[in-house]
Each structure stands twice: as C-alpha cells, then as structure tokens.
Amino acid sequence: MNITQIQGAFRPEQMIKRTDDDMRREFAYIAAGQITQKLLDKGLITPGEFDKIMAKNREKFSPAIAKIMP
Secondary structure, X not given: OOOOOOXXXXXXXXXXXXXXXXXHHXXXXXXXXXXXXXXXXXOOOOHHHHHHHHHHHHHHHOOHHHHHOO
C-alpha cells in the first residue's frame, strides 16, 4: 500500500505567531496561578476565592491557554 496524501496533517502556516509580550503574559499567568495554588494548599484562601482569583488572572494576563479553560 502506498500513501500519497495525508489528510488533516499539521501545516506550519497554521502555527500561531507568538510575540515576546505574549510569552511574558503567559509566564506571568503561570506564576500567578502557582502562587494562588500555594495559597489554597496552605488554607489561606478558600476554593471559591481561588476560582475568583484565577478568573481575574485570566482577564488580566489574557493567556492563550485561557481560550480552552472554563
């Protein structure tokens, strides 16, 4: 069997171009999330407060990953 065409394959032109600012916002979002998680783990904030803080973080930092998160 010879394969002559692959359907639905990834193409480089489909890649999202990321700027330095995009990467800084993504890093800041991840760092803020880790700090917030530590506060939750230590019992310094409630799960509800955690959710509210993370929602604010998604608004403030606008990370690309936020598009697939609740």
